[in-house]
Amino acid sequence: MADLFDRADLAADAPRPLADRLRPATLADVIGQTHVLGPEAPLGVMLASGALTSLVFWGPPGVGKTTIARLLAHETDLHFVQISAIFSGVAELKKVFEAARQRRRAGQGTLLFVDEIHRFNKAQQDSFLPHMEDGTILLVGATTENPSFELNAALLSRAQVLVLERLPLADLERLTQRAEKALDRRLPLDGPARESLQEMADGDGRALLNLVEQVAAWEVDGTLDTAALAQRLSRRAALYDKSGDAHYNLISALHKSVRGSDPDAALYWFARMLEGGEDPRYLARRITRMAVEDIGLADPQAQAVCLQSWQTFERLGSPEGELALAQALIYLALAPKSNATYVAYKGARRLAKDTGSHAPPKHILNAPTQLMKDQGYADGYAYDHDAEDGFSGQDYFPDGMDRPDLYDPVERGYERDLKKRLTYFAQLRAKRQGG
Structure with a gap:
């Protein structure tokens, strides 16, 4: 199976990045993704049964999507073709x-690997x-x-989506050891610095190997600690796309942390979004x-606190103004929770949609003309x-129309008092209407 350098017509002794030199030769050599590659996992079962289907690999960069696709072609005797949606057209x-x-006419199948397929x-x-359906290609x-948002339903119905995950520290350590064996030297780092290097990769195996290659080239006496490593290497920016999946995942985590009354978790996700370059006004x-x-x-x-914090941010600007937003987050996380208004509002919208043609009762309509009075407007109000x-x-x-019960206050915070008022008026209404 040809690798990148073979396809580029490079000499065998041409310089090769460590990440390419360590590219696995078999699926058994792949580090991580056991939930996909294990004997009882989807790909393991497909390969064992000889029934590989079209696939979509969904996951962050550097977790093995391209490598696994290439190895699947090798293990199923399919011709491997790789294109990128960024550079390919009709x-x-x-x-x-x-x-x-x-x-296909010559008896050879094709596994077509399409990188960044969502860009098509x-x-x-x-x-x-049509080419997937008639067997011309097996698409990966x-x-x-x-994929739910970026790929056509028709394409998704013909392919199985497999989620590839960021590599945990244990897998990154295995990858580091494999790199040290290939380089025939141990990295000049103490234990904490070694772990710090792996954390800099942020779950990206390719990024880790690039970092390892840099560190291995250093001429140092003894070992470097975390501070010395940080001085020589800049930390890799965290994965965050302000208009993509990471954006929605993190705002969901932030919202649910507040709802769950956890100020520490709320502050963490708030900080993660800011570090990723999120607009503080969006967060406000x-x-x-x-x-x-x-x-x-x-x-x-609670609303007043948020609006005041938002206004404070506008007055102070960044970075000082973010502290006001953090203060609002803590207030919300520790405040009593109720979605009673939200539920009542949604119920009212559903009811209005179902009964949109019903007129108000005449006794609550104004009667500015005699004709309207003759029609019973305002009569009995x-x-x-x-x-x-x-x-x-x-x-x-x-x-x-039967009277609906839309607003149901909770027994928390100020709504406890509102519930008492609601009960009082309900009892009084029953008494007045009964009389």
Whole structure:
């Protein structure tokens, strides 16, 4: 099986990056992804049964998507073709499909690996379908974005999505040891510095091997500690795409940490998003939404705290203003929680959609003309301020509609008092209407 250097017509003794030299020769050599490659895992079962299907690998960079695809072709005797959606267009796809047809006539199957497949538009994705269906190609796509949002339903229905995960520290240590064996030298790092180097890779095996290659080239006496390593190497930026999957995953983690009354976790995810370059104004808006959705009237001050913190950020700017947003987060995390208003609002919207043609009862309609009075407008309206206790108990829903119970306050925070008021008015309404 040809590797990258063979295809590039490079000499056997040409300089090769460590990551390429350590590229696994068999699936058994792949470090990590046992949940996909193990004997009882999806790919293990497919290979054992000789029934490999089209696949989509979803995962972050440097976790083995390309390597696994190449090895799948090798182990199933398929011709391996690799293209990138970034550099390929319709003309190249036509050439790839035609070459695959020629191979098929000669009895050779084709595994087409498409890197960054989510970058193809709908028409380009649709072009794969007939060739997948008639067996011209076995498609293996790779994407760092959520396939549910980025790939056509028709394509997804013909492929199995397998999620590849970031490499944990244990796997990164195994990869480090493999690299040291290939380099025939141990890295000049003490234990904590070694672990720090692996953490810098942030779960990316290719990034780790690049870092290892740098460190191995240093001429140092003795071993380096964490501080010396940090001085020589800059930490790799955390994976974060402000418009992609990581963005939505982290804001979800932040929101659920606040809802779960965990200020420490909320601050952590808040900091992760800021470190990734997120716009603090976006976070200010989302934090205010949390106050409305998850706290509501259990603490009516929560919204005011968020708006004041947002305003403080606008006055102070960055980086000082982020502290005001952090303060709002802590307040929300520790505030009593209620989604009663949110639930009531959604219920009201559903009810309005189902009963959108019902007119208000005539007794609560204004009657500025005699004709309207003759039609019964305002007839029988009870002015609440004239009623006992300032409450008439009249029905304000459309005629013939059963009264719904939409707002159900919780027994927490200020809503505990609102629940008492709601119960009081319900009892008074039943008494007035019964009378």
